[in-house]
Amino acid sequence: MTHFNFPIRVYYxxxxxxxxxxxxxxxxxxxxxxTEMLRDRNLEQDVLRQQYGxxxxxxxxxxxxxxxxxFNDLLQVSVEIIxxxxxxxxxxxxxxxHHEPDDLLCRATIKVACVSADAFxxxxxxxxxxxxxxxxx
Numbered sequence: 001m002t003h004f005n006f007p008i009r010v011y012y013x014x015x016x017x018x019x020x021x022x023x024x025x026x027x028x029x030x031x032x033x034x035t036e037m038l039r040d041r042n043l044e045q046d047v048l049r050q051q052y053g054x055x056x057x058x059x060x061x062x063x064x065x066x067x068x069x070x071f072n073d074l075l076q077v078s079v080e081i082i083x084x085x086x087x088x089x090x091x092x093x094x095x096x097x098h099h100e101p102d103d104l105l106c107r108a109t110i111k112v113a114c115v116s117a118d119a120f121x122x123x124x125x126x127x128x129x130x131x132x133x134x135x136x137x
Contacts (some may be wrong), residue, residue: 004037033077
């Protein structure tokens with residue numbers, strides 16, 4: 001459907017004592033890339049909450065760690081919407097070294113639910129948001 005790439009530099013704070021990226025930080029990198037994908041489509045998360053009364057929350061994450069990123073690596077995090085449901089978005093995400101797409105470090109499938117900001121219950125993705133998400137780059 002739609003594909004987005006976002007560069008991220010590995011900082012010292014992202015690593016463990018051995019200089020390798022701590023496993024949970026890959027999920028943080030993916031979160032940043034999803035946020036930037038929304039921003040690239042003029043969908044700011046604070047505005048979604050204020051104007052539409054919705055927020056997105058991760059419902060399911062499946063992740064496969066393949067290789068290690070290290071301090072000061074420049075990474076590329078990709079986001080590809082693979083399913084746009086009535087109340088959820090499923091994305092495939094990869095992290096590789098920047099300019100080295102064959103050097104795959106991590107891949108994941110993440111399902112994000114659209115929920116009411118007040119009740120925190122699943123709700124339909126508003127039509128305006130759905131239209132922006134389904135737009136091909």
